[in-house]
Amino acid sequence: MYYSEETIAAVATPAGHGGVGIIRVSGAKAGEAEKIITGKQTSPRFASYTDFRDSNGNKIDEGLVIYFKEPHSYTGEDVVEFQCHGGPIVLNRLMQEILKIDKVRLADPGEFTKRAFLNGKIDLTQAEAIQDLINATSIQAAKSAVNSLSGSFSGKVYELLNALIKIRTYVEATIDFPDESIDFVSEGDVLKELQVLKDKVQDIRNAAKQGILLNEGINIVIAGRPNAGKSSLLNELLGVERAIVTDIAGTTRDTIRETINIDGLPVHITDTAGLRSNTDNAVEKIGINRSWNEIQKASRILFLFDISGNDSQEQIALFEEIIKNTENKIPCTILFNKTDKKPDFKIPEELQNNTYIKISVKAKTGLLELKEHIKHFAGYANTTEGIFSARRRHLNAMDKVLKALNNAEANLNNNANMEIAAEDLKIAQNSLNEITGKYTADDLLSNIFNTFCVGK
Ligand SMILES: Nc1nc2c(ncn2[C@@H]2O[C@H](COP(=O)(O)OP(=O)(O)OP(=O)(O)O)[C@@H](O)[C@H]2O)c(=O)[nH]1
Ligand SMILES: [Mg+2]
Known part of the structure; x- marks a missing residue:
């Protein structure tokens, strides 16, 4: 068992006023803390x-x-x-009394869960799942x-590990007993098993x-020329009048970021100041700079195209400017807005090869299609x-596993290079162990637990 000289204490409930507040103490001095504060054990x-008292x-x-x-506690300690x-x-006041006790100190962020991990109560994916559960927004x-907390993710990783260890055994046997007449690798159908393993890794x-998508969501930026209806769209998607909407071009100055939830998918939407070059207003100019900055950070741009006026050419030029400025790397969907005004509107030829949806924020048409x-x-x-x-680090680890398995496959083909x-295969196994925390560098551990709050 992991043993620390120090006992930790923290308020486990959120700051503020509530019916109940809980202080948690973990470590060798927990029993003593109980005795000092309550007079009994x-x-x-x-x-x-x-x-x-x-x-x-x-x-x-x-x-x-x-x-x-101990060991029947969250942390595995008293x-x-x-x-x-x-x-x-x-x-x-209670915390002050508890912290007076020798060798009791305030817990670091996530330290209770870290101790639970170090004492083998949970593995790393479960520790991360606890934080994800607390932070869940849908x-x-x-x-x-x-699912992760109850071991569904780690269970899958352990299955992969078992399959991998079996393959390793055959390969190691071939190296260790070169004089045997048996070809362990073909005997164990190693290449076939390797393919099955690769498919499973890919599925997971x-x-x-x-x-990850459920945890992180995606970033969408609404861009377009002034008055296109960007803020109207944000408000409509949010279901509240968050941004000011007027028919004055240049209404939105600052960027506005809000999160909506589409069937559980968190979508972070940023409304921006309308893009135009012919403004003398200093505040609007700053806003437009901010719009360009936000556009660069988007995972997708929704370009709002106002079809009601006679400035199609200017809007096409603006759209092309965005594509050019993002070096074609950020995908863009064109939303032809205000179709209520011109129901028979034709998509300009220059834009027909782009992804687009016809909408009217005012008439609330096309919005379901947009969400889909x-x-x-x-x-x-x-x-x-x-x-x-899951986390990005899990994905990175699985990429390393796949790369190592592909290399192993190439080296096994025609018994090319057994040792390599x-x-x-050993690298693949270490990368899998990284996911559950069986093989983890100390700095990775502190990175993970530092993102927790104190008391967790
Ligand atoms: N007819 C019609 N009017 C719309 C539609 N969407 C927005 N509008 C109107 O267009 C005007 C401008 O809307 P905003 O949402 O403020 O436009 P914006 O793109 O945020 O403008 P800036 O903040 O100036 O960049 C308002 O008068 C809206 O009511 C639509 O689908 N149909
Ligand atoms: Mg606006």
């Missing part, structure tokens, strides 16, 4: 109603105390939980986090991609079946 896993015997509050004896009334003064994201990689389109280009599967929450193939 309770039986493990029994809730007791008690007074909480400071070192002078003054009552701070009353509430429940629960003691968990843990005590004080459940008092959820006011900041009460919680601060039911779908929460469901996929629970795709599911992980969905998990957003899910489609994000690659969102629209289901939580078999989906687990064996080394490739």
